[in-house]
Structure formats: C-alpha cells, structure tokens
Amino acid sequence: MLRPTLKAIHHVAIICSDYPRSKRFYTELLGLVVIAENYRHERDSWKLDLALPNGNQLELFSFPNPPPRPSKPEAQGLRHLAFLVEDVAEFVAYLTNEGVTVEPIRIDEFTGKDFTFFQDPDGLPLEIYQC
Template structure:
C-alpha cells in the first residue's frame, strides 16, 4: 500500500474583522501560544501564528475591507473549527468564566463523545470535542 499523501493538518487560516480583538481571544481566552507575529506592509495586513499543539497552528490574518462570511444559515465550505479537550465540562466552565457564551454540552450520537459549541469574535462556530 502506498504511503498516505497527507501527513496531518499543519494550520488553519482565519481572516478576522478586528485583528486585536481576535488575537486577544485566541491567545488570551483560548490560551494559544503566539509563535510569531508580522506586519506585512505591502498588504497592510497582520499575520499571527498561534500554536494549537506541536506542529499544528492557527493563522490569524487582518485584511482591510474583507467582506464578512456568513455562518448562519450554514453554507457550503468550512462548517466549524473543532479543538480536542480532555474534559468538556471543565473547558466550558473556563470559557464561561472568561465571558464566552457557550451552548449546552451535547453527546455525539455516533461516537458517544461529548462536545460543546461557542463562537469566536467574528461568529465562527468553534467546537470543543472531548477526546
């Protein structure tokens, strides 16, 4: 059997409407470590690389005038971003204490795993999945 073409997810890129607010949310509220941050003058754009786990990053971009992307009703394309957590109740409680509105915890009917949804500052649905 041939070696798989893909080795894993390296990064997910997000364009945010308010760069400082999103950077504070992902680094401060969610606790992702800032790996590097650069200003790209030719594009009048910031880029921030945040470490999700070893070898996996979230890239935040600012692009002046970028149009909003609807999250509701659900449209084709990226549906949501999901992070693995050890304890969904503890993670939900930590987010709630930091002022993040979370949905009730649910159970995946196919895997019996627990999960919860909330939104980032631009309304992107984020899932915490107990793994």
Template sequence: MLNGIHHAAIICSDYEKSKDFYTRILGFKVVAENYRADRDSHKLDLALADGTQIELFSFPSAPKRPSYPEAQGLRHLAFTVENVEAVCHHLASLGVEVEPIRVDEFTGKQFTFISDPDDLPLELYQHN
C-alpha cells in the same frame, strides 16, 4: 501521503480582539507575528501544544463570512479537550458564551460550540 493538518487560516475583522481571544482565552502560543505594510495586513501564527497552528490574518474591508443559515464550505473548526465541562466552565468565567453540552449520537462523546469574535463556530470535542 497526508500526515495531518498543519494549520487553518482565519481572516478576522478586529486583529487585536481576535489575537486576545485566541491567545489569552483559548491559550494558543504566538509562533510569529508580522505586519505587511503593502497589504495593511497582520499575520499571526499561533500554535497549540501538539503543533497544530492557526494563521490569523487581518485584511482591510474583508467581507463578512456567510454562516447562518450555514453556507457551503468550511463548517467549523473542532478542538479536542480532555474535559468539555471543565473547559466550558473556564471559558464562561472569561465571558465566552458556550452552547449547552451535547452528546455525539455516533461516538457517545460530549461536545459543544463557542464562537470566535467574528462568529466563526469552534467546536470543543471531548478527547477521551
């Protein structure tokens, strides 16, 4: 019935800053970029190599996301990586704050977290 996740939608506070983070820092490719004047809103469709997408929106005066302590709802987005340690070193070299690497107690896989410009938690999970 369901085949996979097509996209996650994110509302950002600073469109240019978030666009830079998701494209230059994380390596998403721009699929489409639109501005809706009637809403004063940008919509940026971004994709990873496997086709997974993020829709990045900007809306004037959008409220901040409740996060800490953790609120109900979406907890974080998780991305698979081949080598958590290598990705962490790369992101740190670009100025991204990376949490210490942990090991999933159930799978034995390494993972860690970073935050996007609006403090949305993003997990990096070792694929193999």
C-alpha cells in the same frame, strides 16, 4: 505510481475583523502560543502564526475592511474548527466565566463523547470535543 499520503493538517487560516480583539481571544482566552507575528506593510495586514499543543497551527490574518462571510452551521464551506479538550464541562465553565456564550453540551451519538460549540469574536463557529 503510488498515491502520496496526507500526513496531517498543517494549519487553518482565519481572517478577522478586529486584529487585537481576535489576537486576545485566541492567545489569552484559548491559550494558543504565538510562533510568529508579522506585519505585511504592502497589504496593510497582520499575520499571526499560533501553535496548537499537537503541532498544528492556526494562522490569524487581518485585512482592511474584509467582507463578512455567512457562517451559518449548514452553509457551504468550512463548517467549524474543533479543538480537543480533556474535559468539555470544565472548558465550558471557563469560557462562560470569561463571558463567552456556549451552547449546551451534547453527546456525539456515534462516539459517546461530549462536545459543544461557541463562536470567536467574528462569529466563526468553534467546537470543543472531548479527547
């Protein structure tokens, strides 16, 4: 039997500590488009589906009192979520103007592309990477 192939990443799911703050960060600051927003009464939880320009999705969840997760760069688990951008320096200037702390821009030693890291409101590591 032939091995079926994966086509793409459909979505990445994030649990946030402050739903309105994280919703604003991902929609207003990063510009992701809302596909659907649903409140799940039985779980006292919001689920926000956000569209990335390439068709992938980001799911943002809220739960009452979620435990914090260590997100050190080298901890086990998801290391970071990377977004492609046309111009890393331009995006850094935008984020900085919006009060987001951004690491210095680095060059990928293998591709020669610019990239850098910043954090979402819960400290989750995000990367912007030059197309």
